[in-house]
Amino acid sequence: MPYILIQVxxxxxxxxxxxxxxxxxxxxxxxxLNKDPATTFVVIDEVATENWGVAGESVQQMRQRIR
Structure with a gap:
């Protein structure tokens, strides 16, 4: 029973x-993996840019800085 989490x-x-x-x-x-699609779960988690960090700063901060 695969569980796939996609975060964007x-x-x-x-x-x-x-x-x-x-x-x-x-x-x-x-x-x-030859898994059954009927038992394969996919969840898409949408994360606010202020809650997603890269290189020590949030994506929101980074985008404001480079604009």
Whole structure:
């Protein structure tokens, strides 16, 4: 029973894009690991940019700095 967690920043990922991620991740574990898609769980977690850090600063801070 695979559980796949996809984390992205909350910057306008569309419903269609999320569906593609869910389908693609499911297909990958079916193809590579021969898992049953009916028992493959995919969760998409959208994280606010102020809660996602890179190189010691939040993505929000970094983007404000480079603008």
């Amino acid at each position: 920043t909350d910057e306008g990922v569309t419903v269609a894009q999320k569906q593609q991620l869910i389908r693609g991740a499911t297909d990958l574990v079916v193809d590579v």
